[in-house]
Amino acid sequence: MTVAATGPGAAAGAPADGTTRPARRWATLLARPLLVVAALTILYLVVSSRELDSIEARSLDAAYIASRTWQHIWLTAVVSVLVLVIAVPLGVLLTREATRRFAGPVLTVANISQAIPSIGLIVLFAVAFLALPVTVIAVLAFVLHGILPIVRNTIAGLDQVDRSVIEAARGMGMTRRGVLFSVELPLAVPVVLAGVRTTLTITTGTVALATFVGAGGLGDIISNGLASNRTLVLVTGSVLVAALALLIDWLAGLAEDVLHPKGL
Amino acid sequence: MTTRFPRRALPGLLAGVAALVSGCGAAGAVAGPSPQQLRGGTLARDVDLSGAELAVGSKEFTEQRVLGAITLLALQACGARTVDRTGLSGSTIVRAALEQGDVDVYWEYAGTGWTLFLGNDTTVPGERALFDAVAGQDRERNDVAWLGPARFGNQYAVARRSDVDGPLAQVRTLSDLGPYFAADESRATFCGAAEFLDREFADMQAAYGITFPPSQTYQNDFALNFVNVARSSPCELAEVFTTDARVRSLDLTVLVDDRNFFTTQLAALTCRAETVQRHPQLRILAATLGELLTVDTMIELNGLVDLEGRSATAVAQLFLARNGLIGA
Numbered sequence: 001m002t003v004a005a006t007g008p009g010a011a012a013g014a015p016a017d018g019t020t021r022p023a024r025r026w027a028t029l030l031a032r033p034l035l036v037v038a039a040l041t042i043l044y045l046v047v048s049s050r051e052l053d054s055i056e057a058r059s060l061d062a063a064y065i066a067s068r069t070w071q072h073i074w075l076t077a078v079v080s081v082l083v084l085v086i087a088v089p090l091g092v093l094l095t096r097e098a099t100r101r102f103a104g105p106v107l108t109v110a111n112i113s114q115a116i117p118s119i120g121l122i123v124l125f126a127v128a129f130l131a132l133p134v135t136v137i138a139v140l141a142f143v144l145h146g147i148l149p150i151v152r153n154t155i156a157g158l159d160q161v162d163r164s165v166i167e168a169a170r171g172m173g174m175t176r177r178g179v180l181f182s183v184e185l186p187l188a189v190p191v192v193l194a195g196v197r198t199t200l201t202i203t204t205g206t207v208a209l210a211t212f213v214g215a216g217g218l219g220d221i222i223s224n225g226l227a228s229n230r231t232l233v234l235v236t237g238s239v240l241v242a243a244l245a246l247l248i249d250w251l252a253g254l255a256e257d258v259l260h261p262k263g264l
Numbered sequence: 265m266t267t268r269f270p271r272r273a274l275p276g277l278l279a280g281v282a283a284l285v286s287g288c289g290a291a292g293a294v295a296g297p298s299p300q301q302l303r304g305g306t307l308a309r310d311v312d313l314s315g316a317e318l319a320v321g322s323k324e325f326t327e328q329r330v331l332g333a334i335t336l337l338a339l340q341a342c343g344a345r346t347v348d349r350t351g352l353s354g355s356t357i358v359r360a361a362l363e364q365g366d367v368d369v370y371w372e373y374a375g376t377g378w379t380l381f382l383g384n385d386t387t388v389p390g391e392r393a394l395f396d397a398v399a400g401q402d403r404e405r406n407d408v409a410w411l412g413p414a415r416f417g418n419q420y421a422v423a424r425r426s427d428v429d430g431p432l433a434q435v436r437t438l439s440d441l442g443p444y445f446a447a448d449e450s451r452a453t454f455c456g457a458a459e460f461l462d463r464e465f466a467d468m469q470a471a472y473g474i475t476f477p478p479s480q481t482y483q484n485d486f487a488l489n490f491v492n493v494a495r496s497s498p499c500e501l502a503e504v505f506t507t508d509a510r511v512r513s514l515d516l517t518v519l520v521d522d523r524n525f526f527t528t529q530l531a532a533l534t535c536r537a538e539t540v541q542r543h544p545q546l547r548i549l550a551a552t553l554g555e556l557l558t559v560d561t562m563i564e565l566n567g568l569v570d571l572e573g574r575s576a577t578a579v580a581q582l583f584l585a586r587n588g589l590i591g592a
Binding site for chain 1: 353354356357360455457458459461462463465466477478479482483484485488491492494495497498499
């Protein structure tokens with residue numbers, strides 16, 4: 001798993017500075033999904049070769065797995081979109097001259113939200129906000145948890161943009177807004193995307209905790225494997241979450257390639 | 265087998281969640297009775313367990329925590345030294361601990377023993393008959409003794425919010441679910457904990473001729489059944505225990521089990537047979553406690569924890585003192 005950047009220039013997962021990234025060959029591109037398909041095929045063969053008791057059959061039923069996978073993807077998507085919509089603008093805002101002084105306090109608060117175990121956060125919300133539907137509770141908790149890596153990487157990405165480039169742009173008569181959108185953001189994209197990728201992968205895994213408040217997802221299968229002491233169920237749930245996280249990380253990697261500014 | 269990981273590593277984590285969920289009611293911050301109080305009742309006089317060292321287990325929900333606390337204090341009153349291993353998450357984990365010797369005594373329900381530990385999938389009608397069958401089989405096959413039993417049982421039920429509008433307001437018995445389903449299957453949603461969904465759910469649906477689609481069945485922590493059905497999210501119907509005080513406090517309506525599907529599962533103090541052989545006085549203790557633990561008493565004790573926020577230890581002390589088992 002990639003690690004969130006801890007400061008300017010420490011952006012994890014960003015391509016090597018200044019070098020042109022070679023187009024990936026098809027083989028490297030397809031390795032990840034093929035690996036995932038292989039793992040899922042093995043899992044399917046193992047499960048279908050076993051004689052399932054009624055407890056295993058409930059959690060390994062095709063309709064059941066499909067509904068949990070769908071809930072999981074849906075929750076992950078909603079959380080990811082909300083995190084992006086909140087965190088990137090927040091990160092940009094915190095690097096503007098006028099609001100820069102709030103960066104420290106905001107990051108401190110974000111750090112605290114990350115320090116609370118997500119399982120505690122979600123269960124706390126479930127009991128505290130009795131009026132809210134469980135999916136809202138789950139989404140709230142996971143969004144709070146996912147914001148930090150992106151805010152941090154956005155700030156780091158914007159900070160590492162060469163001051164002289166910005167001054168040159170200003171000198172050419174570009175507006176502040178123009179500098180931001182045409183110079184700063186494009187140059188910050190690799191680092192920002194690294195944060196996005198981290199958050200997407202972490203969120204996919206964290207969404208498994210939604211089961212504790214009844215919001216569904218693949219965590220249902222894992223928690224049932226634990227509660228009923230059925231290893232096969234436990235392994236199936238875990239492999240499915242891992243497969244999903246790997247695929248989403250792979251998709252984010254593709255997006256990174258596509259969105260990567262030309263010539264960097 | 266890779267079963268060691270879930271048994272060893274996760275009870276702590278899950279019990280932590282359960283403690284959060286149940287409002288930290290069982291946190292051990294409250295001091296128990298003094299040694300003088302413990303030795304001041306009939307238990308100290310009638311039951312001698314001095315020299316014994318016993319680890320007491322329980323599952324994670326309120327009733328089990330209360331039973332665990334009662335057992336801990338009662339054993340101390342009888343002169344035994346105790347180890348507190350209450351609050352383990354789920355029947356399988358606490359039972360495994362009992363068989364491995366990490367736990368010496370805990371209260372278990374006959375139905376759980378019958379289906380989960382003895383692997384039966386038929387039912388025995390009648391609460392006493394079921395209890396005798398479980399006690400007999402478990403002794404024979406696993407060397408586990410069932411002492412007591414208590415006069416209350418744990419009975420599953422299905423509940424909905426009392427103040428619903430529309431067609432659900434007409435559902436008063438489990439049989440009413442048939443027509444409710446027939447009108448519009450997609451609105452029937454069900455919340456349950458893993459144990460119920462794994463064990464009773466399929467048979468209950470068969471008995472009443474209904475089928476909840478997997479996408480409309482939600483699995484959550486047992487304590488959240490009540491909360492989730494009270495807010496109608498994600499579900500309109502949920503699994504509950506009839507002895508749980510939250511049925512009243514959250515204004516839930518228990519659907520009448522008009523085809524008598526759910527049998528009462530009498531609770532009993534379970535322990536390894538060798539433990540009883542070494543400490544035969546445990547039988548007297550279990551019988552004494554079991555005789556006093558009636559349905560109404562259990563509802564009241566659960567309510568003191570869940571509704572009034574008292575600790576399981578304080579409630580246990582109250583129960584023991586009120587019945588003269590320990591000094592006031």
